[in-house]
Amino acid sequence: MISKSSSRRLVGVIGAGSFGTAIANILAEKSDVLLYVRDKEKAKAIMTDRVSSSQHLEENITIVTSLEEIGNSCEIIFPIVPSANFRSMIRDLAPYLKPYHVLIHGTKGLDLNIPEGTVITKENPLSRKHVRTMSEVILEETSVLRVGCLAGPNLAKEIEQRQPAATVVASHFEEVIDEGQKLLKNDRFMIYGSNDLIGIELCGVLKNIIAIGSGAVSGMGLGENARSLLISRGLVEMIHIGNALGGNTKAFIGLAGVGDLIATCTSSLSRNYTVGYRLAKGETIDQIKGSMEEVAEGINTIQIIKELADSLNIRVPITETLHKIIHGKMTVAESHTYFMKFPFRAEIDFI
Numbered sequence: 001m002i003s004k005s006s007s008r009r010l011v012g013v014i015g016a017g018s019f020g021t022a023i024a025n026i027l028a029e030k031s032d033v034l035l036y037v038r039d040k041e042k043a044k045a046i047m048t049d050r051v052s053s054s055q056h057l058e059e060n061i062t063i064v065t066s067l068e069e070i071g072n073s074c075e076i077i078f079p080i081v082p083s084a085n086f087r088s089m090i091r092d093l094a095p096y097l098k099p100y101h102v103l104i105h106g107t108k109g110l111d112l113n114i115p116e117g118t119v120i121t122k123e124n125p126l127s128r129k130h131v132r133t134m135s136e137v138i139l140e141e142t143s144v145l146r147v148g149c150l151a152g153p154n155l156a157k158e159i160e161q162r163q164p165a166a167t168v169v170a171s172h173f174e175e176v177i178d179e180g181q182k183l184l185k186n187d188r189f190m191i192y193g194s195n196d197l198i199g200i201e202l203c204g205v206l207k208n209i210i211a212i213g214s215g216a217v218s219g220m221g222l223g224e225n226a227r228s229l230l231i232s233r234g235l236v237e238m239i240h241i242g243n244a245l246g247g248n249t250k251a252f253i254g255l256a257g258v259g260d261l262i263a264t265c266t267s268s269l270s271r272n273y274t275v276g277y278r279l280a281k282g283e284t285i286d287q288i289k290g291s292m293e294e295v296a297e298g299i300n301t302i303q304i305i306k307e308l309a310d311s312l313n314i315r316v317p318i319t320e321t322l323h324k325i326i327h328g329k330m331t332v333a334e335s336h337t338y339f340m341k342f343p344f345r346a347e348i349d350f351i
Contacts, residue, residue, distance in 0.1 A: 008032045008060070011183060012074030014067070014089065016046065017294050018053040018156035019106055020080035026159070026184055027078070028058035034074060038089075040065050053294075055160045071096025076104070076179060078150075079134075082295040083109025087137050094142045104148040104169060104180050105134045108204035109297040110304050113140075125311035128245055131304060133201040148176040149197060151204035151256040153263030155270065159189070166190035168256040170200035192255055199251030202242040207261040208298030209305060210234030211272035213318050214265035216325070216332050218273075219280025226336075230318070231265050237316050241305060244312050272298040279325060280332045302326060 013024040014036040024035045035052070037043035043065045050057045064070060070077060071093055081089050086107055097103075111132040120126050132140070135147045148171030159165055169180030169191055177193035185191045194200050213234060217227045238261070239252045251257055264270040268277070275296045278288050285299065306323040309316040321338055324330035330338070 009076075009183075010034065010074050012036065012070040012077040014070060014077060014079040014093070015081040016042070016052045016063075017080065017082075018055070018160075019154065020078075021052040021055045021057070022154075022156040022159040023078055023080060023106060023150070023184075024052075024061050025055065025058050026186065026189055028061050029186055031183060033058075033061045034064050034070055035061050036064055036067060036070050038065070053156070055156075067093045068096050071101070075100060076102045076183065078104050078106060079138075080106035083107055083111055083134065083297060084295070084300065086134055087111055087113075087141065090137055090141045097142045097144050099143050099145055101142075101144045102146045102148070102176055102179055103138050103142075103144050104150060104171070104176065105138065106150040107134045107297075108151065108201075108208060109134070109295075110205055110301060111137050112304065113137075120307070126304070126307040127311050128308070131245075131308065133198060133205070135197055135201060146173045146176050147171060147197070148173070148180060149201050149204070150180070151200045151260060152192075153255070153260045155263055155267055157269045162188060164188050164190075166192060166255060166259075168192045168194050168200055168254070170194040170197045170256070172197055194251065194254070194256070196248045196251045198245070199242060199247030200256045202245055202247040203238070203251050203254075203256040203260060205297070205301055206238040206241055206305070207234075207257070207264055208272040208296070209302050209319050209322060210238065210261060211264040211270050212276035212279075212296075212298045212302070212322055215270075215273035215276025215278075216280045216322075216335065217276075219277040220332060220336060222336060227265070231261060234265070234318055235261060237318050240314055241309065241316060241319075244314055245308070271296040275299060276322075285326045299326065 009031045011027050011031045012034045016037045024033050027033050043063050046052045047063045113132050114130050138147050150167050152167035154167050169177050181191040217230050302322050305319050321335045
């Protein structure tokens with residue numbers, strides 16, 4: 001527990017999932033940490049056992065169930081909750097935030113922001129104005145100006161095992177990048193910086209789609225050549241979508257892009273990879289979602305990006321195919337045949 005006489009900096013983490021817990025433990029090496037847990041019964045269990053998401057907590061991490069305590073006690077906060085809950089959580093946190101706060105989120109998903117009464121139709125399709133990254137949600141809902149994100153090949157299990165890893169802290173503000181580096185960097189966790197906040201966020205979002213496809217290829221036993229084809233074409237697809245949504249190509253060929261893509265497309269520790277693998281083994285998407293302890297963001301992202309690509313007139317064959325599989329309009333086996341026959345354009349046409 002944190003001593004009242006401690007002179008160490010107090011940092012907040014919102015969300016005790018696997019990645020939130022891993023980040024809290026890294027932060028605890030240099031700072032005292034408040035870890036927010038929404039569910040009071042879960043919070044009690046974590047306090048008693050000192051275990052969160054199967055990870056043992058450092059002694060100087062204190063579990064709290066009050067967002068007011070987080071806002072009033074911590075100038076720097078790391079929100080790491082599923083995208084589906086992100087806006088409501090930020091709205092609850094907003095009354096306790098001031099312009100001096102710094103928020104660096106670690107959520108790799110998108111928020112749908114469709115005004116009440118608006119109906120999405122072919123005449124009024126889903127567009128970029130209806131979709132927000134998590135940094136945009138923070139800026140919309142709070143008085144905070146200094147916002148950033150974490151993105152990179154950050155499999156929580158490996159971070160917990162103290163294996164080497166790296167991440168990108170992205171922000172329009174150099175001071176946010178500097179703070180993130182000071183708080184998180186250690187001898188096994190490297191921290192890179194980027195000013196392309198939207199591009200880095202989109203890297204983390206879009207690679208989840210390709211990871212589901214990669215898991216499906218592996219689940220079908222199609223081999224490494226086929227998986228490499230899927231991943232390389234997936235990177236091209238990510239770049240085309242990312243450019244259309246405001247991201248810079250450079251972000252996608254760096255650590256947060258191709259780096260994270262490789263990790264999540266090749267590891268059974270990746271939730272999104274696991275979704276694809278289980279789909280290939282015959283499970284339905286509802287069965288998979290119902291049995292997963294944590295959210296696989298790629299499932300929701302496929303739906304959003306498919307609709308956006310339609311309205312923007314962008315061809316996204318991997319996303320389109322996964323959308324058909326999830327909605328029962330194509331089997332995983334049929335998707336293999338489709339990919340091998342699809343008349344792809346030039347290998348690289350965005351440089």
